[in-house]
Amino acid sequence: MVRVGLTTGRLTQAGAELADEVGFDQVTVSALARRFDVKVASLYSHLKNSQDLKTKIALLALEELADRGAAALAGRAGKDALTALANVYRDYAREHPGRYAAAQLRLDPETAAASAGGRHAQMTRAILRGYDLTEPDQTHAVRLLGSVFHGYVSLEMAGGFSHSTPDTQETWPRILDALDALLRNWPAP
Amino acid sequence: MVRVGLTTGRLTQAGAELADEVGFDQVTVSALARRFDVKVASLYSHLKNSQDLKTKIALLALEELADRGAAALAGRAGKDALTALANVYRDYAREHPGRYAAAQLRLDPETAAASAGGRHAQMTRAILRGYDLTEPDQTHAVRLLGSVFHGYVSLEMAGGFSHSTPDTQETWPRILDALDALLRNWPAP
């Protein structure tokens, strides 16, 4: 009997790759076992269950995304920062659709608290330092930006924009122009 | 043997209710059969397969959502219309989380073309008649609004906003204020 050397980390990594290849909801303990040429039951020494696997992939994706965001944000401010962070999300979703889908997985509160989710909110808030917003409008703006980033990327991935005339290539920078303009002229309550 | 009177329509309707109760991805042919107190195989006279059921629920949700949108939009313009349509999406997601999730299901192109999806884009475009935008900015704005509506509702449903200070109750109208202001002052290219 040859030992393959399974670990939780390798399984999570392979699960993420599998997600990108076949879609996050096709990620299954069985498929992962096949990929390692190992019997299904063997994975249960490293994973609590199927949900656990999905959660670990989601946490990995959130972490990777936060790392990329931090790198992109370094040394930038204002619209430059806005564009950089926005592109991180969009590019990540294009490169790693399965992982991006995983990052949307609903986590239970404790897991979410321990995840990189907080870093994402912090990064969006950091962008707003380049604009003149105070609380509570800053929080509203954080949520707006989060909604646009996530919403746009989701709809684009789902093909929601693919049939109409202006290319989505063209729309994205214009939306960032619009958000920049909005943040510079945030309406009074 | 008593006949229950299954039809595709009744199955779809019940599937939508099931989705709202247990979540869209817990919707299963078996669960639906249990709900009708009928053997699983019996459903396959009315449904092609499990994917077919999910697709039909998605189409139902898109239709219902479009109907509500059309009703809300009637006789309104400008910010009034913007608020009305935005609230349709948000309220629908709160009332029918399973159906709302179903509406995000990725449909194959032919199915999507035959769905109420087009009505949604049309409604968003109708809102913009109250603002002074011409092509291609109008299309960009349609996509922005779609992104915000979908993105905000998704994040709110996922609990993404639940831990921070200003209530999401407070953020939503402020985001609509912001979008209204943005549409009135859309930046030149």
Added chain:
DNA sequence: CAAGTTGCCTAAAGGTATTAGGCAACTGCA
């Protein structure tokens, strides 16, 4: 009311999830 259609059933095969218990391959210590 007979003939045809159709709705729901039984049966069966294949896939995924999960647990329990076993043996072989590693680890570390004498």
Added chain:
DNA sequence: TGCAGTTGCCTAATACCTTTAGGCAACTTG
């Protein structure tokens, strides 16, 4: 180097979901 303990992957088994094939009873229609 060899032994004891640990651990990794296996076999076996159960349960549930999906899907197809074929049958009989209940409707519908003339």
